[in-house]
Amino acid sequence: MLEFKIFEKFDHECCRDFEKLNNNSNYNFFQNFNYLKNLSFENKNKIKIVSIYSKKNIIAILPLEIKKYFVFKVLQWIGTEKSDVCNPILIKNFELYVKDNNFLSLWEDILKSIGEYDLIFFNNQISKIGDSSNPFTKYLKSVRYSNIYQIKLPENFQEYLDNQKKNDKKKYYEIHRTRIKSQNLNEKHNVLFEIKKLSDLNLTFEDVIKDKIKQLKKKKIRHNLDQKFIKIFDTLIKKNASNYVLASLKIEKQIISSCFGILLNDTFYYYIPFMSSTEYNKFKPGKILTLKIISWCIENKIKIFDFGLGDEKYKENFSNYSLPLYRFAQGKSLLGKFLLLGIKIIFFNKKL
Numbered sequence: 001m002l003e004f005k006i007f008e009k010f011d012h013e014c015c016r017d018f019e020k021l022n023n024n025s026n027y028n029f030f031q032n033f034n035y036l037k038n039l040s041f042e043n044k045n046k047i048k049i050v051s052i053y054s055k056k057n058i059i060a061i062l063p064l065e066i067k068k069y070f071v072f073k074v075l076q077w078i079g080t081e082k083s084d085v086c087n088p089i090l091i092k093n094f095e096l097y098v099k100d101n102n103f104l105s106l107w108e109d110i111l112k113s114i115g116e117y118d119l120i121f122f123n124n125q126i127s128k129i130g131d132s133s134n135p136f137t138k139y140l141k142s143v144r145y146s147n148i149y150q151i152k153l154p155e156n157f158q159e160y161l162d163n164q165k166k167n168d169k170k171k172y173y174e175i176h177r178t179r180i181k182s183q184n185l186n187e188k189h190n191v192l193f194e195i196k197k198l199s200d201l202n203l204t205f206e207d208v209i210k211d212k213i214k215q216l217k218k219k220k221i222r223h224n225l226d227q228k229f230i231k232i233f234d235t236l237i238k239k240n241a242s243n244y245v246l247a248s249l250k251i252e253k254q255i256i257s258s259c260f261g262i263l264l265n266d267t268f269y270y271y272i273p274f275m276s277s278t279e280y281n282k283f284k285p286g287k288i289l290t291l292k293i294i295s296w297c298i299e300n301k302i303k304i305f306d307f308g309l310g311d312e313k314y315k316e317n318f319s320n321y322s323l324p325l326y327r328f329a330q331g332k333s334l335l336g337k338f339l340l341l342g343i344k345i346i347f348f349n350k351k352l
Contacts, residue, residue, distance in 0.1 A: 002098065002106050003056075006113055007049040010037050017051045017058045018089075025091050026130025028306075029264045030083040036063050038235050039079035042228045043067070047078070048114050052098075052106070059091040059098070062110070066117050072339050075117040077124075082224050082232075084269075084308045085148065085325070086124045087134055094132040103135045118336030121343065122328040124309070142326035149319035151305040157295045163320060174317040178287045185251075185283045192250040193292045195261075199241035205233040208246055208260050212274040247296070249289045257285035259293065266303040268293070287314055294318065 007014040018033040029035060040047050043065070050062035063078040077086030091097065098106070111120075126148060127137045136142065154160050165172040185191055198208065209225055216223045237244045248258040256277040262269040270293065275286060297305050307315040309325075316322070331337035 002102060003053045004110055005051050008047050014049055017061060021058050021061055021089055021091060025089055027089045028085060029262050029269055030085050031063065031087060031089050032264065034236055034239060036078050038232045039082065042232055043079065050110055054097045059094060061089040072119060072335055073117045075114065075120045077122060080123050082229055084124065085126050086122065087126060087129055088136065090129050090132050092131060098135065100139055103139050118333045119339050120330045125326045126323045127326060128323060136328060137326040140328050142328040144324045144326050146311055146325040147322045148325060149307040149315040150321045150323065151294060151319050152321050153298050153303055153305060157298050160298065167320065171317045178284060178291050181283045182288045185280065185288065189251045195245050195247040195296055197241055198237055198244050198246055201246060203246065205237060206230045209272060211276055212272060215274060247289060247293050249285050256280050257289040259289060267306055268297045268302050269306045270308060290318060
């Protein structure tokens with residue numbers, strides 16, 4: 001029999017459910033307890049964390065919140081605007097516990113208990129969580145709109161190259177071109193690649209991303225790298241410094257390309273890449289750095305390289321696996337149905 005409980009804060013019982021489930025689940029960085037907890041403290045939205053139990057044992061956690069946008073109350077995943085992916089946390093082999101009719105009935109009961117909201121908007125959802133299908137993309141009428149590209153890393157770098165050549169010669173050619181440019185750069189300059197923990201570099205998260213913020217402002221590109229976001233990561237880095245690294249490509253001690261990365265559960269998250277110089281652009285230093293990080297990950301027995309949000313062509317070329325991203329929207333109140341029309345206009349080329 002399935003039961004559920006809704007928590008409106010990260011109290012002792014809620015934290016205990018996270019701890020129990022994390023020991024037997026496949027979760028990514030954006031669904032880990034510390035990240036969600038810090039997001040909720042900074043965002044100050046109405047928390048609705050749903051724990052689902054089978055025979056009193058925790059089998060899933062739905063980290064939800066109700067956020068107010070002007071007069072609209074939107075039910076969404078915690079930290080939707082600041083997370084690459086948003087999903088439930090599921091026990092391994094979740095589908096052994098919950099079937100389609102059971103899930104839909106359970107979800108209706110959960111919605112009745114959550115309280116007042118105008119619209120459900122679930123964005124950036126992946127369809128597969130470990131060995132189980134995501135029930136929110138499988139059973140609800142969700143729309144596919146993008147991809148997350150990943151690399152399932154082999155035992156050695158040559159095997160990675162051989163597999164790319166075997167599976168997709170066009171992809172391999174792009175990697176081959178990057179390797180040639182890397183050789184050309186090495187012939188002309190003293191190039192150094194390094195990857196270090198932020199704590200070893202005596203850097204804060206703000207130190208690392210200030211150039212990225214300047215670049216985005218100059219290009220008039222909207223971003224979420226605000227002070228709240230900076231505070232969240234500074235707090236996370238202080239708690240577990242070994243998970244946060246800066247990979248950089250240098251010429252004569254000058255950084256020409258770098259990437260803020262996250263390490264968790266045998267996965268490297270290629271999180272915030274940025275260029276620090278345009279002087280060497282003809283060599284494509286960003287791609288060179290990416291290839292060197294991939295090689296470093298293989299050497300360090302990391303299993304997954306995750307490119308995060310973005311459908312850039314170079315991510316597809318370097319990857320050997322992709323996960324489709326879905327969104328789901330449903331109006332509840334008259335206000336919510338009005339907002340849903342606006343969302344359809346914003347995403348006019350995608351049916352919702």
